[in-house]
Amino acid sequence: MREFSTPSTISIPDSGNLTDDVVNHSREAADEVVFRRRVAAGLEDVTAREFHAEVCATAKGLIAAGVEAGDRVAVISRTRYEWTLLDYAVWFAGAVTVPLYESSSVEQVAWILQDSGAAAVVVEGPEHLARVRQAQRSGALDDLSLVWSLSDQALDNLGRLGQDISDETLERRRATATPLDLATIVYTSGTTAAPKGCMLTHGNFMFELGVTVEELGEVFDDEEASTLVFLPLAHVFARIIQVGAVKRRVPLGHSSDIKDLAADLDAFRPTFLLAVPRVFEKVFNTASQQATAAGHGKLFGRAANAAIAYSRALDDKRVPLRVRTQRALYDKLVYSQVRxxxxxxxxxxxSGGAPLGERLGHVFRGIGVTVLEGYGLTESTGALTVNLPHAHKIGTVGRPLPGTTVRVADDGELLFRGGQVFAGYWNDDRATAQALDPDGWLHTGDVGEVDDEGFVRITGRRKEILVTTGGKNVSPTLLEERVRAHDLVDHCLVVGDGQPFIGALVTIDRAAYAGLAGTSGLPREVADALSHPVLVSAVQAAVDDANGAVSQAEAIRKFVILAQEWTEEGGQLTPSLKLKRHVVTREHRSEIEDLYLF
Incomplete structure (x- = not known):
């Protein structure tokens, strides 16, 4: 059993909470710009004093409305300045933030609001409000009595509501939480239909950010440092960057629509970003396509190869003159445009959420944008390991953060222990016991290895959760069950791990097909009807029903109907008729690859 520990380098406070940063910044650097928010006229600076005042006004409104210390307050919104403002206001009120993806389905909204016992929810606009109202009509949300919408001036209304709450009352409530108290419950996909709520404490965040921003000092402490967050703040990855930027007073901007991302990047000009691999793939592929369209495809290809050669030479600590010369030439012609x-x-x-790939890592480092790949889970408040500017090994996810230990179990599973490991799953002791052993080791479900220098490499997955290149965790179980619920469907395998979207393989129930064929003019054999409009339409209906239970990012976008049947005799099913996922995936590798051909 291999084990590697990185010694702790800082002292983590044993008192206080995440709101202390906002208070201290307002006192010590009141006029320093900590946010840049988009308004009608462009970007507007927000100082530490202004942010503190807005947070206090909103928190007072929550208290006046009846939100108590420890209450859960849900937020359903795209990534925007108000999301961050609400997050800190909830913490100032002594409450717990429950983030939901803005694309969450009505079923997901209902489950999370019910399971968390949310007392209040703030939504972005009419669509989100309609989902909450529909969920309320189910009769399972008796604890939810307070609903506000940002499009209906929620912040202004809360500000007016809280005018009679004194500063002393707010300060007592703000100081209520300790490092042991919950800061947020982040729901993540599980192997069952229902998402599980990860309980993350103020102490979890304080540990995670205390060591991360220290180790990434070159990134966060640059005098001109700034960052733009565009990933969903419902994901712990984006929340960590948010809290880290606030902690280090790094000006933070928000981009709420991927269609505006290019313009937002141009306007904000961040010095560092966090993203999932899909973003880097799109940037590179778009640049390549533009070069090809302009008749410079071969030039771009040579430039990409030169960038890889330069990056690999950096690992050898010796860059040949020829490689340096090539890079200098291509920097003016190609790399500057990508930057x-x-x-x-x-x-x-x-980068996190899914594997980046060595080639892409070398390309971006070669063009002058070093991608620091890390690894972590919602259950670990984000990063457990990360590559650093001064300790970087492309193809790995870095070494454990200070105060963190990694262990490779006998079966290859990666186990971690550290102050960022979560407190357990909300209302789910059984799942908590499965994830956390009595000695505090977090069982990740991922298989990997640790080299002699402590760098961790992910080599596989023990769990069935799929992770798209966009970093979205998707549980295939619910989708498969919903598709199989259709009479015409025999089995369904959902795929998409390491791919840009979710797809599915579907087999047909022979008896049901025979009945349909007798009344619809379908061919006698399934193999002759794989592309027949009647059959395709029926399967599409099953897929549409399944997609109604999940967010757009989790939805099945393409499927293929197979002529084969999956049986125990054929080796695709167990004696208890469970699908042998690895067998089916291996046998239908070509069909899966075809799903992702454009």
């Missing part, structure tokens, strides 16, 4: 797509000033990017 401009990221705003022009970006030197570092932090």
């Amino acid at each position: 401009e797509a990221l705003g022009g000033r970006c030197r570092y990017a932090i």
Whole structure:
């Protein structure tokens, strides 16, 4: 059993909470810009004093409305300045933030609001409000009595509501939480239909950010440092960057629509970004396509190869003159344009959520944007390991953060222990016991290895959760069950791990097909009807029903109907008729690959 520990380098406070940063910044650097928010006229600076005042006003409104210390307050919104403002206001009120993806389905909204016992929810606009109202009509949300909408001036209304709450009352409530108290419950996909709520404490965040921003000092402490967050703040990855930026007083901007991302990057010009691999893939592929369209495809290909050669030479600590010369040439012709797509000033990017791939890592480092790949889970408040500017090994996810230990179990599973490991799952002791052993080791479900220098490499997955290149965790179980619920469907295998979207393989129930064929003019054999409109339409209906239970990012976008049947005799099913996922995936590798051909 292999084990590697990184010694702790800082002292983590044993008192206080995440709101202390906002209070201290207002006192010590009141006029320093900590946010840049988009308004009608462009970008508007928000100082530490202004942010503190807005947070206090909103928190007072929550208290006046009846939100008590420890209450859960849900937020359903795209990534925007108000999301961050609400997050800190909830903490100032001594409450617990429950984030939901803005694309969450009515079923997901109902489950999370019910399971968390949310007393209040703030939504972004009419669509989100309609989902909450529909969930309320189910009769299972008796604890939810307070609902506000940002589009209906929620912040202004809360500000007016809280005018009679004194500063002393707010300060007593703000100081209620300790490092042991809950800061947020983040719901993540599980192997069952219902998402599980990860309980993350103020102490979890304080540990995680205390060591992360220290180790990434070159990224966060640059005098011109700034960052733009565009990933969903419902994901712990984006929340960590948010809290880290606030902690280090790094100006933070928000981009709420991927269609506006290019313009936002150009306007904000961040020095570092966090993103999932899909973003880097899109940036590179777009640049390649533009070069090809302009008749410079071969030039771009040579430039990409030169960037890889330069990056690999950096690992050898010796860059040949020829490689340096090539890079200098291509920097003017090609690389500068790719950097401009990221705003022009970006030197570092932090990647997580899915594997980046060595080639892409070398390409971006070669063009002047070092992508620091890390690894973590919602259950670990984000990062457990990360590559650093001074300790970087492309193809790995870095070494454990200070105060963190990794262990490779006998079966190859990666186990971690550290102050960022969560307190357990909300209302689910059984799931907690499965994830956390009595000695405090977090069982990740991922298989990996640790080299002699402590760098961790992920080599596989023990759990069935799929992770798209966009970093979205998707549980296939619910989708498969819903598709199989259709009479015509025999089995369904949902795929998409390491792919840009979710797809599915579907087999047909022979008896049901025979009945349909007798009345609809379908061919006698399934193999002759795979592309027949009647059959395709029926399967599409099953897929549409399944997609109604999940968010858009989790939805099945493409499927293929197979002529084969999956049976125990054929080796695809167990004696208890469970699908042998690895067998089916291996046998239908070509069909799966075809799903992702464009």
